[in-house]
Amino acid sequence: MRIGLIAADPGHPVLAATAALLADRHEVTIVDPDGPAGPALADVYLLKAHTRRSLALAGELERRGAPVINSAAATELCQDRVRMAELARAADLPFAATRDAGRLAELADPAYPFVVKSRHSRRHDLVARVDGPARLRELVARWPDEPVVTQPFVPGTGWDQKLWVVDRQVFAARRRSELADGQGEPGQGQDWEPPAERAALALRVGEVFGLDVYGVDLLDGPAEPVIVDVNAFPGIRGRSGAPEALAALALRVATERGRVAQARGR
Known part of the structure; x- marks a missing residue:
């Protein structure tokens, strides 16, 4: 089988360990998240990259009939x-009460303490506890135009x-x-x-x-x-058994796709 890894960092520990488990019997292909999909589809793709381009790429692959773990739609939802x-x-x-606060510089009359986060989840985004006006001014100076949400501090x-x-x-x-x-x-x-x-x-x-x-x-x-x-698709660093579970998932989904394709071809 052919397994595609859509990843900006294919050397990430969980991906590298998963690829090593699969490589002996299957073809593992690194897919550039900023590149084209290519003419030949893999049997399954693992979507580790979360950029706009990688989500668009995953959506294109899905439209062409390839299974993607996780789907482009589910991954995009978790970015917001x-x-x-x-x-x-x-x-x-039981999700924390989350309020869309607009731009950080526009945040008014908050109830201290609270937690402020970038609305759009990404690497190196804003996640901070705010105990008072001085801390808020400090964050606004660094992130004035950042769209944010607020949550009560627990x-x-x-x-x-x-x-x-x-x-x-x-x-x-x-x-x-x-x-x-x-x-x-x-x-x-x-x-x-x-x-x-x-x-x-x-x-x-x-x-x-x-x-x-x-x-x-x-x-x-x-x-x-x-x-x-x-x-x-987080990092899952240092968890024994996680690469094995990920490899087994990829093979199961690829096998199911093959069975469906075979049935349709009859």
């Missing part, structure tokens, strides 16, 4: 934090709960929040086995968003866990 929150709350998921335990799902297999870790008070190095990680209800919540997110490979960021709210972000 307003649409993400609207879909989640409409499905009764103190939680100071640890972000990271759940990653690959084809309904749940992987998890906890990381010290960069937005929390207290001791601990921001980004510091530790292994974590999520309770069954949180794993089930992560699986429900995939059903609602139409995702096969994704991440869910949780915090401990006053009464229930709070979802603060959903990421299509």
